[in-house]
Every structure is written in C-alpha cells, then in structure tokens.
Amino acid sequence: MSERAAPFFCPYCGDEDLRPSEAGHGAWECHGCRRAFQLKFLGLLSSTSGAPTNGGTSHEQHGD
Numbered sequence: 001m002s003e004r005a006a007p008f009f010c011p012y013c014g015d016e017d018l019r020p021s022e023a024g025h026g027a028w029e030c031h032g033c034r035r036a037f038q039l040k041f042l043g044l045l046s047s048t049s050g051a052p053t054n055g056g057t058s059h060e061q062h063g064d
Helices: none
Strands: 018-020 027-030 036-038
Antiparallel strands (some): 027 036
C-alpha cells in the first residue's frame, strides 16, 4: 500500500470536512472548526503493551 492514510473526522469537533494542509507532512485542516492538526506515526506497540515500561518499579509489583 503506497497511499497515505487519511483521517475520517476531526479529532476536535468530529466534522468530516478535512483537507490536507500545506504546513507539512501529516498536517490537516478542519473547515468545520477551523483548526489545524498534524498526525504522526510513533511506532508499533509491543506484544506486552500492558506491562510497565519503567523497569518494573510500579507499586503493584513490590506489594506496597
């Protein structure tokens, strides 16, 4: 798949009148609420995404 994924609705007002913005890669404009926003891919979640990522220092693991 070589196409970019496009948002279906504005994350602020829910309107579907979105257009790509000239502000840069992943930037969109909502013509319903006049907001501009940017989407960014952060990465893939690990298969143990529910586990703490701070080295296991949560209170639940120590029994505190």
